[in-house]
Amino acid sequence: MKSSEKKISDKSGAAKKSAGTKSTAKKAVPGSSLLQKVKHEDIRVIGHDDVLRFFSQVYRDHHLGHAYLFLGPRGVGKYTTALALSQLWLCQNPKLDEMPFQPCQQCADCALWRVRAHPDLIIMQKPEDTLEMPIESIRNLASQLALKPIRCPRRIAILDQADLMNESSANAFLKTLEEPPAHSILILIGGSSREQHLATILSRCQIISFSPLNKADIKNYLRQNGEIQIDRIEKILELSGGSIGRAVQLSSDPFWKFREELLHLLATYPVPGLQLGKYWLQFVQSAGSEGSKQRECAHVTIQIYIDLLRSAVLLAVNGAQEKAVANSVEASKIKEISMRYTPDQLLEWMDQALRADFQIDAMVTLALLIESLADSLMAS
Ligand SMILES: [Zn+2]
Helix, strand or coil: CHHHHHHHHHHCHHHHHCHHHHHHCCCCCCCHHHHCCCCCCCCCCCCCHHHHHHHHHHHHCCCCCCEEEEECCCCCCHHHHHHHHHHHHHCCCCECCCCCCECCCCCHHHHHHHCCCCCCEEEECCCCCCCCECHHHHHHHHHHHHCCCCCCCCEEEEECCHHHECHHHHHHHHHHHHCCCCCEEEEEECCCCHHHCCHHHHCCCEEEECCCCCHHHHHHHHHHCCCCCCCCHHHHHHHHCCCHHHHHHHCCHHHHHHHHHHHHHHHCCCCCHHHHHHHHHHHHHCCCCCHHHHHHHHHHHHHHHHHHHHHHHHHHHHCCCCCCCCCHHHHHHHHHHHHHCCHHHHHHHHHHHHHHHHHHCCCCCHHHHHHHHHHHHHHC
16 A cells, blocks of 8 residues: 555655645545546536535535435536536545635545546446436445445535436435435436426425526537537527537537428428438437437427427518528528418427427337427428
């Protein structure tokens, strides 16, 4: 053990920087010289100052609770915030003179956290090949959380996609929530609303609500993280619903190609429903083999579909094209749709699409959902 400690103080830049505190330093990090070679996995929380300030205050006042449930729109930064908080709570020398508080980024715990190898951080995610959070994952989480912390005063567990717990996995979790180990902090990453969770879970967690991000924050993020075509930005912000995750998806070319093709098929008369349904489903399936990826993709495509119909309704009712319509080809196709169908018909399709969007999370088969949207286009 001694030799590994020496190695760390010799080779680790982080250890050198905190040399003044070496006598009080925690146990050495086995293999931490390797950690220096691993690409840093720093993260940045966009927005949510209110949440970060709240947690800074309860941390300062030693009032951290045992179980928090994060609720808010998908892709808005709930998981990122949980990760950032876990670093702060594991850090040996957090900067308490900044608000919100920041981890030091220098200590061995920060280094371990950065490579997601901190022994007191447990992250539980749903296996890729299941639609629901299996009971085994919950039991595994509970047994890990029950162990004493290895390096820090506390163990932190993040349960991602907690809204995908079924009744039996939620019930298996109740005992941990009712009698949490004294040293534990649990963060459940939930869905967008309370209705997606059992009352027994809701009543045992402190609920932290995440608001959609404002457009300026999303715009800044997109600009800092890649090239965005200027004529797309307004539409992306509008469709993102305050979610960075969704804005990033919408910035990618495949979604714009999908939008173009969907608009083309909608403007074709009669609408080739079979072709449209098949194309739509293939696009959603191309998002990946994992069910949740396809479902998220389905959400985005339905938003795109609703938006196209909405543009046609606005044109039919107001007689004016929206500012956010990208180009003249798009404008002429939207005009064709607005002239061919009554506003009532377009609104009915929008209503049906909204219901389909809601059903995606109720685990309805995606093929059925998309098929029924395409069928109703043919029926008109
Ligand atoms: Zn630190």
